[in-house]
Amino acid sequence: MTRQVDVAILGAGSAGLYALGQVRKATDSWVLIDGGELGTTCARVGCMPSKVAIQVGEDMHRRNIFDREGIEGGEQLILNQEDAMEHVQDLRDVFVDKVLSTSTDEMSEEEFIEGNARFVEPGVLEVNGERIEAKKVVIATGSTPLVPSAWESFRDRILTTDEFFEQEALPESVAVIGLGVIGLELGQALHRFGVDVTGIDMAGTIGGLEDPVARDVAIEIIGREFPLWLGEKAEVSEAGEGKLKVTAGDNEVEVDRLLVSMGRVPNVRELGLDALGVELNDNGVPVFDPHTMQVGDLPVFIAGDVTGDRPILHEAGDEGRIAGFNAVQETPVAFARKTPLSITFCDPNIVTVGQGWSELDEAAIAVGEVKMGLLGRAIIMGRNRGVLRVYADKRDGRILGATFVAALAEHLGHLLSWAIAQELTVFDLLKLPFYHPTMEEGLQAALYDLKGRFDVEFDHPVELRPLK
Template identity: 60%
Template sequence: MQERSVDVAIIGAGTAGLNAMSQARKAGKSFVLINGGEPGTTCARVGCMPSKAMIQVAEDYHRRTHLGRYGIDGHEGLSLDVPEALEHVQEMRDTFVDRVLGSSTDDMPEELFLQDYARFIEPTLIEVGEQRIRAAAVVIAAGSRPLVPEPWQAFGERLLTTDTLFELEDLPSSIAVIGLGTIGLELGQSLHRLGVAVEGFDQLETIAGIRDPEVNRAAIELMGKEFALHLGQAATIEEDGDGLRVQAGEHQARVDAVLCSIGRVPNLDGLGLEQLGVPLDARGLPAFDRHSMQVGELPVFIAGDVTAERPVLHEAGDEGRIAGFNAVQAASGAEPLRFQRRTPLFINFSDPNICAVGARFDALDPETTAIGEIKMAPVGRALIMGRNRGVIRVYAAKRTGRVLGAELIAPRGENLAHLLSWSIQQGMTVEQMLRMPFYHPVIEEALQGALNDLNRKLEVERDGPLTELALLGDGDSGASR
């Protein structure tokens, strides 16, 4: 069997793998990129981009239900051509995939881009098809795939995942969404708004990964007004003629199809990670340092969705760059470096957006943490938009005033979450955030209201300049104007 040597071998050509490759290329190191399965990132092919294209179509069509209040006639006559809408989603998906491939692997020579599956023989020896690659360092960025329990696989095309949903030419009349995390909730709401009869199931009492009980309560109330939510009990599926019957506790629903969104599993099958000689956890993953992405003391680094830690694109990109940089370090005989990670940021593109930033509610110390809150009902801009629904909750350290995190369900929450994440990343206090300008009328005034509420609950010694406007109190923040 042919064997050749490179400085860095990268397993996986998704977001993490491509970012690792850029580090090797920038350093002038020899490398090989290995990819089993379809090329193109999870985000572009089956994740962020096709789902957001579907969400946009659903939101635009759903908007017709509100037009009557503005005196716009004829809105009831609007109709949706579902096959045409799905074709649009697929065209958008293909555009994003083509962009990724066109800027990465399309023009790579065969000796650099191997389209086959990899298997470890030794920590730095990999078998790929009919050849072996001896690398000074290796990056594992093999990605993940939807989790489907083995018994459910027998339901064939009636059991959908994100890998198959965006390939449909038409939508089923009814569907059960099992798993109401980010993916299930986003797609469940979109399918409902596209005219599908939807019922949602989750064995947890929470949705969208929410940990703050007040935000969860608001989210369940709002989402439950669009489609039925059945929480707290595991769902089972069985055949029912040409359809499927889903049951959770006492509730049963007969549907044409099921969208399985109960999670994703790392693509570890066949990789031979046992050959690394390090302990593997129950999922088959080796322990690694999340600041260097190094596996044990080996010249092996792991990155992206395969780590099952933060399965979002910007985190996969960061991990790929860290892993790639340190693979270059290892190939050069240098020690790996540890990097500070960004403030955690999670956004669910449901309507309203559901977001989590920084420290999560269940990790807070109630004795040392203050919580500020504002409900969206009186917020002027949200009221004008007809979207004054939800709640914002912001957390800070009582004694220092430093902002720790937030959870929220709010219109344009994606923008508020970014402001919060940037502020937390900079180590800002509540008072420092309140010193920033807030225009009127904007959704950001709701954040100002939550910060004012939080500021009143702090135990900080006020020794700032007396000329600071924030010290005059909140007055009328404009939230209800």
């Protein structure tokens, strides 16, 4: 059997669904193909259920300051892990059902095929014994958590995000291997659930932090909650009685489970991408233009986590839109990408925005900094730990990027990303209102510190805009 369509989309995750939204505006001749778990990575095992777990952990952790607020009995509060995980799963199911009810559940068998497609040639696919000829193809097959092959014999005691949110009961002890976004968020949540957590990463940092000041502050704060072993590779072996021994350098611990968060692998192995006849990178992903999402000069586009480039939901959404739009154009259109913004929802938040520390020329930038210890709103909340660092071009004061380690820094990150997108300077930002008392005043203080790094004379207060 052979079927012809204008566009075939491989993958019904966030990127694939956003691509379909664009394709549907131009043609009714399309097919969506997915043979995996439906409901998107974000809703099933990513952004959303992890935030539920984080919220439960934060609510429980809050009891530590009840005494000084005059709230009695905080030490008697008990977190029932099974009930907490049931709550996480209940809300996870709500998020997944919301996705399914507005996407694949509404599609006919002609529109949505449950199966795994494979390229026969650039515009020809095979799925479930059917041959599909598509004028354009969008690859949005997502990614899978990486588990080292050397640890396969321990697989029944290894958790990744694919298994974590299915747990009814939690282990007494866990080694979290990999302290990027996922490892930090879930590791801290587990600690606050009452699990004995050890965090391990062969890098000398956490949360992907490059800024040396922010890195040291984050390690010091989070290291107060549970031990962080950094800069050494983790080795795993049997310890007897069902436990695993984990070593990293001179450190050693026995645990019930591993939470492995060492990155994700693009889902490309079964796609037959060799049939495209284009260059593949080390992960087997075809080389593509990040502004058009086109693979070489083929009628093939790629989007979302499968690229391994920007594994963040809003980026997957943008890539899906670009790929879907270009899949129904005669000539692909190049789109500017949005200001980079990354948020780790640990406590305190870790936020990077704009150009990262490694991308900057230290001789060409000015850095404004403020520590959160004396910020009024942070003191009131009992969360006055952390640092804000803002980078600007020495020549004109234009904001280039920032790194924040602070409570509620997710909001400050958005403000800075918008400012960078508008090419605003530190002087422009100081003309804007900052309400008292808010966490945004911390950003204002960092901007004042940054302003002081410039040798500029003003004939009026820089924070006020004279009438013309």
